[in-house]
Amino acid sequence: MQKYDVAIVGAGPGGLMAAWKLAEKGVSVICFDKKQEIGVPVRCAEGLGGAAFERLGIEPDPAWATWEIKGAALYSPSGKKIEVTSEETMGVVLERRIFEKWLARKAANAGAKIFVKNHVRGVERKDKGVELTVSQHGTENKFFANIVIAADGVDSIIARKMGINTTGKLIDVDSGFQYEMAGIDFEGSDRIHLYFGNKIAPRGYCWIFPKGEHEANVGIGIGGTIQETAREYLDKWIASKEGLKKGSIIHVNSGAIPVGGFLEDMTADNLVVVGDAAHQVNPVHGGGIALAMQAAQIAAGVIAEAVEKKEYSHDALKGYNKLWYDAKGNSLKKILKIRHMLEEMDDKDFESLVDKITSEDVMKLARGELATGVKVTAKLVTAPGLVKKMLKHLK
Template sequence: MNKKYDIVVVGAGPAGSTAARFAAQSGASVLLLEKDREIGIPVRCAEGVGEKGLETVVKIKPHWIAQEVSGVTLVSPSEDRVDIESNEMGYVLNRKIFDYELAQMAATAGANVLTRAYVHGLLFQNGKAGGVRLQHLDSELEVEASIVIGADGIESRVGRWAGLKTKTSMKDMETCAQVTASHIDVDGRYCQFYFSNEKYPGGYLWIFPKGNGLANVGLGISGEYSKHKSPLACLQDFLDARFPHASILTTVAGGVPCSPTLEQIVGDGLMLVGDAAHQANPVSGGGITSGMIAAKIAGQVAGAAIAEGNVSKKRLTEYVNLWNKAEGNKHKVFYKLKKFVYNLSDEELDNAARILLDMPKEKRTLVNIFKSALIKHPSLIVDIIKAFA
């Protein structure tokens, strides 16, 4: 490892590894740092992705996929189950393998990768981010860089150190617990979402099949409501009631920021990607694909900025503009939708489910769901049409 790179990426999740790969492909020297001892572990994620978005960033390999899914099942508070076929193939991934190989692809593109590298501060040069301080095993190191890319997940400390406002509000933080368990007997063709304002306020419970009776079962609730009962305790109740014979192979906990993208995700010599930038879909909390789409843009812009010798905030703002055009603007609309959906009472959710069940299956699309659910909120329909027109 050298002491000086064009670009240092902090965090080797899907966004970090993708940013590193595209930056290295542009010819920049890149160092990718991961605090954990092994890339891909632990997996704090339900692992669901859509094919179309992901294909724009990486060629999907069959051995990354645990289960193909063709749609979703929405489950209402009184347990009406509505199957909805998706217009694209969905996958439940094996992220242990996926993350590992994304980092490997970054290395193949020319990036240096270092695990057990705990970054605990930034170096500053002329008032701008100029590298990182880190602990690797028992040694303290300083690495200089023209651009630091923070892909450090929800903690988003790289951004904080640079003076960006990266804190997540309690209401926008979904606090989550998940198990990967066997003997979860569900239809492998659908990812299931359970909604109930009483049981899962400001969030939902999910069951994502992984094949052969294995599934990710988890739930998230808004931090606005987690004071009285933890997501882990809620999940335990659900498992005891529904799957008393489940064998739990992994338990993880964590948070998902479900807000629009942070106001500031670039600075002089600094960029944020993925959860560090709040780039997950604010309704679903899904952040693999959107984080990787952002990271591809960020890596390319960073590489070009290095080649031009201009890493100013103004130059790096190209990333912000391209991200907003790709996904960021849609997320602003999704955020309005989130507030609408999570304000529905259990009675209203049950009514919506019954309306959907009365529709022929081929007409049950997400767009039609929104149409029927939003009749009382015409201004939101206009926003949605604008976002997708």
């Protein structure tokens, strides 16, 4: 049986970043993915904020950072627009399949072993470590690792098998559906466009993430409890937009997005959970690529120390929780309150809010600055019902 210090289940951005950073630290690491090709299929709008590059210590590479974004445009149900442009809204729309392969090369070149078309079927604690049963091209083989990283995405089962319940409640999961489109017309290819309204996207929004002047990821995220499907809503919305309905669909993808239900403890004996599996996603915009990678870097630091000390218990690994919550998790909790506030708003509330909110307020709210929301309510004297809804979540 092959033995490693760390086995990673899932070669998405979280798993690959963990593999890269652990290998750099000299830890022996193996990373399995059930897909037959890294980065494919893409289930993502591919937006990545520029600040993430600095935070993660990676340089955008023109091979995958293919379209530059300078800001965001937010639209109310009646079409009123708020433009948000600042240092913080700079970013890129990625070619994610190329980006993930780039990450995989970094990890492999640093010494990590990566296997595709390898489905981890079982994990069982044995001899102070974990025995993994892996279906490799249809043949079952056993591997041994001292620590397992569950980076197996929103449908994670690995953590659950090892004692952490990662299953999100339906209310905390969005349903995403997206077309990559070409031959479309829209204004402002240097910004992402987000369209709000309960008729077009209940408990969520429709988006256009440009990939060129006439190409974009056009998608929708709606609450997981909504009866009609995300695709039905998206098709209706596209049909209402002259510039979009004339275009061609060159790729269809869909997936669930965890938007809440954060795990307080993402560690157990021999186990660390990262990325979507740990619900490390921004609950308002659903972005999780950068967060998964940041969590992976934090986890890699804690795990490398544990391996050095040959300590694989919950006690040796639990430091990851505090480091994560200090770095990002606590601000995500505040952003979750903003999500709950938005979810309660009807279309009339959206219109009242858009009339009074500034783009600076939007930026602050997006960062989880709840006091800004409270400040905005002072301007909403003509909408007492909305004020009540907002204060319920912001105080």
